[in-house]
Amino acid sequence: MSEEFIGEQIVPVPGMIHTLGMTRREPGLPRRFTWRGEPCEVAEVIERWKQTGPCTSGSGERYVRKHWYRIRTTDGRVMQLYFERQARRGRQQKSRWWLYTVGASDDDSGRTDV
16 A cells, blocks of 8 residues: 655544543544545544654653554545644644545555554
């Protein structure tokens, strides 16, 4: 399956989040969201992982920076989404959810997950 880099914000539909992840100290993954004005609905979470980074104040601690999700939508597309724990500065400061890649639907044969 080929993936296309997107790198655009998505807009979660209010009240439509998976709250189970919040019990694991993860963000509530949107069950529905819009991207480029198009509604998308999560059918399945294929994989989830965290990206960490060093403390910005110089201590040796590491902090979770992003929560990543590989999902399948109800229309069969495979998408990689991520949530930024710390909002960006500037024009996109309120954007926390991002669509990283989109791939065409697949039948899971030969799939390799990162």
